Amino acid sequence: MKQNLTLDATLVSSYIKGDESALEVLISRHKQKIYSFIYSKVYDKDVAEDIFQDTFIKVIKTLKRGKYNEEGKFLPWVMRIAHNLVIDFFRKNSRMPKFDNTGEFSIFSVLSDSSLNAEKQIIKEQVETDVRRLVDELPEDQKEVLLMRIYNDMSFKEISERTGVSINTALGRMRYALINLRKIIDKHNIVLTN
Numbered sequence: 001m002k003q004n005l006t007l008d009a010t011l012v013s014s015y016i017k018g019d020e021s022a023l024e025v026l027i028s029r030h031k032q033k034i035y036s037f038i039y040s041k042v043y044d045k046d047v048a049e050d051i052f053q054d055t056f057i058k059v060i061k062t063l064k065r066g067k068y069n070e071e072g073k074f075l076p077w078v079m080r081i082a083h084n085l086v087i088d089f090f091r092k093n094s095r096m097p098k099f100d101n102t103g104e105f106s107i108f109s110v111l112s113d114s115s116l117n118a119e120k121q122i123i124k125e126q127v128e129t130d131v132r133r134l135v136d137e138l139p140e141d142q143k144e145v146l147l148m149r150i151y152n153d154m155s156f157k158e159i160s161e162r163t164g165v166s167i168n169t170a171l172g173r174m175r176y177a178l179i180n181l182r183k184i185i186d187k188h189n190i191v192l193t194n
Contacts, residue, residue, distance in 0.1 A: 008074035142177035
């Protein structure tokens with residue numbers, strides 16, 4: 001493993017010094033891993049190919065500008081670039097997860113999945129940040145019910161007791177919170193990827 005890191009670092013430094021072939025070696029060493037990661041998010045060969053190309057265009061620009069200083073951690077650095085481009089792709093293309101009006105807001109199921117690998121963990125954190133930002137835009141009474149229900153896993157009976165409103169009012173606030181969240185998502189063109 002250590003040897004791989006040293007080889008990457010040597011190749012990066014050769015490329016920066018003008019050895020174009022060093023980059024080809026780097027790309028062929030990591031192509032499979034990076035491409036598979038991108039494909040596992042977008043499930044589309046052409047899109048994955050485009051994002052893969054964009055990733056390396058960004059890598060080349062950064063290396064040429066002398067802005068690379070990841071201390072030999074080349075692959076994680078490239079994966080971060082690829083991950084950011086995947087998120088940009090979803091945002092630009094407004095590919096929204098489908099919401100089920102009867103069930104609870106499907107995005108929250110992402111938040112509760114604890115068996116996440118490292119890549120999914122990054123995306124989960126991004127989703128959590130986005131969701132928190134959206135929830136903050138809700139009217140106070142709706143926000144309160146939503147947070148109790150989703151983050152504290154309280155029943156509507158418990159919410160009704162805690163807030164001093166009827167169960168029907170609590171249910172209504174939850175329903176409006178979800179309707180408003182969808183409106184906010186549409187307004188800001190936000191994409192929640194999972």
